[in-house]
Amino acid sequence: MRMLPVLIRLAWRYLWRNHRRTIVMLSAISIGAWAMIFMTALTRGMVDQMITDGISVLPGHVQLHNPEYLDDPSITNRVSLTEAELETRYADAGFEAWASRVRVPAVITSERESRGVTLLGIDPIAERDFSFVDYDKVDGRFLESPDDSGVVIGAKLADTLDTEVGKRIVLMSQDPDNEIADRGFRVVGLFHANMETYEDTYAFIGKKTAQKMLRIGDTTTEVVFFGNDYRNVEPTYEKVAAAVDDSMRVSRWTEVDTYLGTMLSVMDGFMLIWVVVIFLALSFGLVNTLVMAVFERVREIGLMLALGMKPASILGQIIIESMMLLAVGLLIGDALAWLTVKPLESGIDISVVAKGMEMFGASSVLYPKLHMDDVILSNVVVLILGFLASLSPAWRASRYEPVEAITKV
Amino acid sequence: MAKPNMKNRLLFPLLLLVLPAFAADEERDATQIVRDAIDHWRGLTSYTVMTMVIHRPDWERSMTMEAWTKGDKRSLVRVMEPKKDRGNGTLTDENSMWTFSPKINRVIKVPSSMMGQSWMGSDFSNKDIARVDDIIDQYDHTVLSTRVEDDITIYEIESIPHEDAAVVWGREVLSIRSDHVVLEHAFYDQDGELVKTLKSLEIGEMGGRTIAQRQRMIKMEEPDEWTEISVDEVEYELELKDSVFTLSNLRNPRD
Numbered sequence: 001m002r003m004l005p006v007l008i009r010l011a012w013r014y015l016w017r018n019h020r021r022t023i024v025m026l027s028a029i030s031i032g033a034w035a036m037i038f039m040t041a042l043t044r045g046m047v048d049q050m051i052t053d054g055i056s057v058l059p060g061h062v063q064l065h066n067p068e069y070l071d072d073p074s075i076t077n078r079v080s081l082t083e084a085e086l087e088t089r090y091a092d093a094g095f096e097a098w099a100s101r102v103r104v105p106a107v108i109t110s111e112r113e114s115r116g117v118t119l120l121g122i123d124p125i126a127e128r129d130f131s132f133v134d135y136d137k138v139d140g141r142f143l144e145s146p147d148d149s150g151v152v153i154g155a156k157l158a159d160t161l162d163t164e165v166g167k168r169i170v171l172m173s174q175d176p177d178n179e180i181a182d183r184g185f186r187v188v189g190l191f192h193a194n195m196e197t198y199e200d201t202y203a204f205i206g207k208k209t210a211q212k213m214l215r216i217g218d219t220t221t222e223v224v225f226f227g228n229d230y231r232n233v234e235p236t237y238e239k240v241a242a243a244v245d246d247s248m249r250v251s252r253w254t255e256v257d258t259y260l261g262t263m264l265s266v267m268d269g270f271m272l273i274w275v276v277v278i279f280l281a282l283s284f285g286l287v288n289t290l291v292m293a294v295f296e297r298v299r300e301i302g303l304m305l306a307l308g309m310k311p312a313s314i315l316g317q318i319i320i321e322s323m324m325l326l327a328v329g330l331l332i333g334d335a336l337a338w339l340t341v342k343p344l345e346s347g348i349d350i351s352v353v354a355k356g357m358e359m360f361g362a363s364s365v366l367y368p369k370l371h372m373d374d375v376i377l378s379n380v381v382v383l384i385l386g387f388l389a390s391l392s393p394a395w396r397a398s399r400y401e402p403v404e405a406i407t408k409v
Numbered sequence: 410m411a412k413p414n415m416k417n418r419l420l421f422p423l424l425l426l427v428l429p430a431f432a433a434d435e436e437r438d439a440t441q442i443v444r445d446a447i448d449h450w451r452g453l454t455s456y457t458v459m460t461m462v463i464h465r466p467d468w469e470r471s472m473t474m475e476a477w478t479k480g481d482k483r484s485l486v487r488v489m490e491p492k493k494d495r496g497n498g499t500l501t502d503e504n505s506m507w508t509f510s511p512k513i514n515r516v517i518k519v520p521s522s523m524m525g526q527s528w529m530g531s532d533f534s535n536k537d538i539a540r541v542d543d544i545i546d547q548y549d550h551t552v553l554s555t556r557v558e559d560d561i562t563i564y565e566i567e568s569i570p571h572e573d574a575a576v577v578w579g580r581e582v583l584s585i586r587s588d589h590v591v592l593e594h595a596f597y598d599q600d601g602e603l604v605k606t607l608k609s610l611e612i613g614e615m616g617g618r619t620i621a622q623r624q625r626m627i628k629m630e631e632p633d634e635w636t637e638i639s640v641d642e643v644e645y646e647l648e649l650k651d652s653v654f655t656l657s658n659l660r661n662p663r664d
Binding site for chain 1: 503504518522572573578599646660
């Protein structure tokens, strides 16, 4: 251990003795590290966006349904609790937000077109905070109360239907007895969403109006609850589940939208694989550099051994050299990544490929996200794997016979 | 001089009373005219054999069908010709609609999502067939004008759907003769543009009534596409059992 400061000095000097090679290697490592972190930041950002967008449409970290509803989202499978009962159970439970809503498939018809939509009967006041629609950015106005008699549809849908604010459209669905339930609505507002699909699929009406039209009294089809963090929904889940019996199904959002839920858990595994793949490519360069450095110095190493340096110290020196190389490379790479991600955090416009992105539920503006965890993970993985990769050349160097090594031509 | 004065003083409030009543009367009149026209066309009960021609720029086909109606809500239509469609039927009761096709031997309740779709490939929608009398109770009717042609008064009636009516049209204009024959039924969009119109092309005496024998539905945007319905045979106010309008009769015709 006494040798350590000496070894470090020797290693550091050696690195800069052949500075050209070191610089080439450093740039390889830093570009590799930069690529790992930058790409993860991009994917992280994309997945985060997908999930927040997805949850905002779902919405609700925890949802309460009729057990049948998720398989068959029809009006017959309603939440059997009335508004008043829900109120007594959940009003004081301390959720960030919660609301009950009516969500049924419906057909929307204008003079010229008709389309299938998801009809959402909502209480606009209760949903203001978590709705994916920004009430203030609606053309016209958003719904004002649960018994508002207007409808708010997406700008894209209005385009397809050839209708506009102020015109009437007809919404058609069915009531619990499978009878047709339909009604005319005046379009009071057009909302914009960052994904066209949303603008195409949702029609908002007042909850009370929906209940009247569908003849379902004051029952609803889903109750949604929000905690503070979508990654940790257990506390909310437990609170909701505690207040109902088995006749209702309480589900976390990962169960409601399994695609998104899986995305979230796949993401962490994907990160690790990505880091390892990049490192594998890097490691060839690293091992090559170290092997070269050892070969070049056979006589020098032999001399040091002959002078009485222990093989363990030789091993240590080579490993320290590689660790230094990696550490400096990583530092530069991290700095580069930080410098490139930061200015992009306000969003990268990739609307050129918006259609493709939308197919798997991502929007056309990418917000890269630098997670500390990801940075630490990639650095640690690189250091550990780098250590393992440098073991072999270091081992070889420490096993030289001094006499043979010195006389080697 | 006191007497006429007295009279005037009485007359004026009376006029005030009468005027609104008169206006209301006119509105009821318009509704009544529409209702009478529908009742006239359909009778309390009716049996019709009709031919429907569906015309498209590159093809045309015709179907012969027989239809029974009873009251406001119930009707049964069954295809007779062509042979490959024989037995296809549609039953409506209240606001629901069922179809039957012998080929698949199934009765299908037409879901709300399909009510807007075309009925048997024609320019009529399922809703047009199932909910004929929506025109009476989901609209406000006013008489726009009356004119006399060939000694028959023709009322032009504007029908504006109620705010929450399940109707997409901005307004509809019906031309109805005083003998309850509908000459034209025009559908305008909310910009006031004519979208489609149902015109009576031939009017004649049948089944003891004067009715439109040939009617054509034209879409203004595609004038080459139309559907024509002509009445071949009609009988009114006949005995029809309730069992005619049942799912089992839709499936297994009993003659």
